[in-house]
Amino acid sequence: xxSKLFPKGFPSVLKRYKTISSTNDVALDFLVEKGKESNxxxxxxxxxxxxxxxxxxxxxxxxxxxxxxxxxxxxxxxCRWSLLPLAAGLSCVKAIRKYKKVExxxxxxxxxxxxxxxxxxxxxxxxxxxxxxxxVVVGIGINVKGGxxxxxxxxxxxxxxxxxxxxxxxxxEEFTDVLLKEIPDSxxxxxxxxxxxxxxxxxxxxxxxxxxxxxxxxxxxVSGNYEGLNENGEIVLNTKSGLKIFNCGxxxxxxxxx
Numbered sequence: 317x318x319s320k321l322f323p324k325g326f327p328s329v330l331k332r333y334k335t336i337s338s339t340n341d342v343a344l345d346f347l348v349e350k351g352k353e354s355n356x357x358x359x360x361x362x363x364x365x366x367x368x369x370x371x372x373x374x375x376x377x378x379x380x381x382x383x384x385x386x387x388x389x390x391x392x393x394x395c396r397w398s399l400l401p402l403a404a405g406l407s408c409v410k411a412i413r414k415y416k417k418v419e420x421x422x423x424x425x426x427x428x429x430x431x432x433x434x435x436x437x438x439x440x441x442x443x444x445x446x447x448x449x450x451x452v453v454v455g456i457g458i459n460v461k462g463g464x465x466x467x468x469x470x471x472x473x474x475x476x477x478x479x480x481x482x483x484x485x486x487x488x489e490e491f492t493d494v495l496l497k498e499i500p501d502s503x504x505x506x507x508x509x510x511x512x513x514x515x516x517x518x519x520x521x522x523x524x525x526x527x528x529x530x531x532x533x534x535x536x537x538v539s540g541n542y543e544g545l546n547e548n549g550e551i552v553l554n555t556k557s558g559l560k561i562f563n564c565g566x567x568x569x570x571x572x573x574x
Contacts, residue, residue: 319500321355321507326500327387328356336361339386340441340455347388347443347451354451355390360492381466381477383436383458383488383495389503390451396510397452398563399549401426402517403499403506404438404454409520410502411495412458416482421522423567424551428458429522433476435459456495460488510547518545527572529553533565 322328329346336342339359347354361384389400405422412420412428412435420430428436436458443450459466459477467475479486506513523529527542531553538560540553550563 319504321389321391321504322500324356326356327358327496329354330358330360333359333361335363335365337365338455339364339384340439340453343386343388343453343455344441344443347453351450352390354388356388358385358387358496360385380488381459381461383456383460383492385457385492385495386453386455387499388451388453391507395507396548397449398425399506399510399513400452400454400503401438401440402545402549403502403513404440404456406505406517406520407495407498407502408436408438408456408458411491411498412478414498415491415494416478416484416486418478418481420481422517422520423522424545425549425564430476430481433474435476435478435481458491458495460486460491510549514545514547514549517549521545523567523570524572527570529567529571530569531562531565532568533562537568538562539569 319326339361343357343359346357362380364384402422402425405426405428408428409420409422412418418430420428420435423429426438427434436456439455440452442452459475461479462477463480464472466477505516523542525542525544528539529542530537530539538553538555540555540560543552543554543559546552546561548563550561553560
């Protein structure tokens with residue numbers, strides 16, 4: 317699929333692996349090697365030996381059961397970088413809804429949630445030359461096949477799969493095809509009109525205005541009421557000391573507004 321952001325098509329290159337250390341690692345190496353020519357390159361694996369999530373965490377996956385994918389994006393200088401995880405998240409929830417009509421939501425900034433359980437996650441990483449950002453790699457992991465017995469005990473209560481949520485058989489290959497068609501549109505929307513894009517994303521968020529939220533950012537935890545996202549995709553909290561804006565962090569506690 318061709319687009320303004322991916323003039324050579326998306327995927328411009330598609331490489332598949334049986335087993336790999338990490339799709340993000342391979343994509344980052346390709347970005348460094350090819351530079352701008354790597355834009356739109358997609359890397360997919362059936363199994364990752366060293367898959368990782370945000371904040372240095374590992375990413376659990378079963379062989380052949382999950383979508384494990386990374387792609388290279390070379391944005392222009394005016395791109396709002398903080399919107400990219402949300403663009404990937406929007407692609408995922410739209411693709412899941414199209415494929416199996418499962419109404420997943422986005423937990424800011426990068427988790428895919430179904431009924432308070434995690435179905436997937438997104439990891440964005442970049443490479444730089446001096447102070448110049450060479451490009452971004454977007455990693456996506458979605459639990460597609462299997463049920464409760466697919467997870468180790470320590471994450472059993474907080475994880476789910478597309479098959480479990482839909483109560484239908486799912487195909488990693490079929491879902492991948494649906495997702496690849498969604499990605500260019502979501503990224504073009506994020507780049508073309510950030511305000512309109514953020515408004516759309518807010519329709520798919522698990523949290524709503526007024527929800528009590530606690531965000532862990534670095535060594536600090538801040539509590540407040542969710543006020544929305546700003547034009548950069550940053551979360552705005554109304555705290556006891558006033559409005560605070562977060563461009564990174566993790567929501568560790570949430571209570572719906574009554």
